[in-house]
Amino acid sequence: FMAELFKMEVPEIYDGVIEIKAVARDPGSRAKIAVISYDNSIDPVGACVGMRGSRVQAVVGELQGEKIDIIPWNEDQATFLVNALQPAEVSKVVFDEEANKIEVVVPDEQLSLAIGRRGQNVRLASQLTGLDIDILTDEEESKRRQAEFNSRTALFMEALDLDEFFAQLLVAEGFTNLEEVAYVEQDELLTIDGVDEGTAAELQARARDVLEAKNKAALEAARALGAEDSLIEFEGLTPQMVEALAKDGVKTLEDFATCADWELAGGWTTVNGQRVKDEGLLEPFDVSLEEAQTLVMTARVLLGWVDPTELEPEADDAEDDDDNEEVGA
Incomplete structure (x- = not known):
């Protein structure tokens, strides 16, 4: 509805020179709209605002005073998110493509502005970008990173029987868990100061022994709980x-x-206007939503609940689309 109002007020949108890429609204309160211009000489935000704000004010009037943030769209998700969180300033953005989540770090004094009243600003930014957003202050990020470093150091010290210095070397080199140590190419371990082939082989042997023991214990516990073959x-x-x-x-x-x-990978739901985190059963194992979908569908196929041939047309359609694009090119 708001997009159509802008189309009526902004000739460049009606003509296709400017495109509305995304819209997020909290009806009656606030909205964000992302726009892009296909003419380098035209500023998409300025065109939507209009002379002395005339165009955007006309839309605001139709929406009984709803505040509207006009955001420049960018195909780079991190840049787009920084724009979407305006008027808050962002220090750093860390994007997890596999999990489709993004972590935003803001100065301490910008936290309330980034989150917005009752979480409105971050909620609208999340809707606009289609991303789950975690907001941290600089201090919180520093504490969290230090806690992660200490936790991983303790893990390697205990599991691999290492002294603190050696365990810290592993963490500093980017190793985060036992699986990485156990199955990484040995050359990556050899880049660590003081690690030769013998030491690397011993590290990997210890890591694999620990993992095998954990797998055995988990399997026994699962069977005791009634898990079937x-x-x-x-x-x-x-x-x-x-x-x-x-x-x-x-x-x-x-x-x-x-x-x-979502029961497996986790997700978010909105309760009374607030985003509430749903913890997934397999979320601690970094199973993404896409991976969860694939696992569940594979199980249904194996059980005969879904005919695999019914899934094939989707692939065929994708190939047809590719062929059409090639013909069009």
Whole structure:
């Protein structure tokens, strides 16, 4: 509705010179609209604002005074998000493509502005960009990173029987878990000062022994909880994942196939205008929503609930689209 109002007030939008790429609204209160210009000589934000704000004020009037932030759209998601969080200033953006999440670091004094009243600013920015957004202050990020460093150091000290200095070297080189140490190419370990081939081989052997012991323990715990072979042997689930599922009552492949992707990967819901985090059963194992969808669909196919041939037309359509693009080119 708001996009159509802008189209009526801004001739450049009606003519296609400016495009509205995204809109997010909290009706009656505030909205954000992202625009892009296909003519370098035309400023998309300025055109939508109009002389002395005449164009945007006409839309605001139609919406009974709803405040509107006009945002320049950018195909770079991090840049777009910085724009979407205006008027707050952003210090740093860390984007997790696999999880489709983004972490935004702001100066301490900018936190309330970034979040907005009752979380409105960050909620609208999230809707506008389609991303889950975590906002931290500079101090919070520093504390969190130090806590992560200490936690990983302690993990390597205990699991691999290392002294603190050596464990810190591993963390400083970017190693975050035992799996990385166990299965990384040995050459990556050899780049660490003081690590030769013998030391690298010993580190990997220790890491693999610990992982095997953990897998065995998790498998025994899962079976004790009632997990059946159909779930345990399902490709894509680790013993730790099976144990976590069994603890929540998911004990068979049939149980797993009835799960929604967000139940596994986690997500967000809106309750009374507030975004509430839904913890996924497999979220601690960094299972993304897309991975969860694939796992659940694979389970349904194996059980015969879904005919795999019914999924093929989607691939065929994609190929047809590609062919059409090539013809058009």
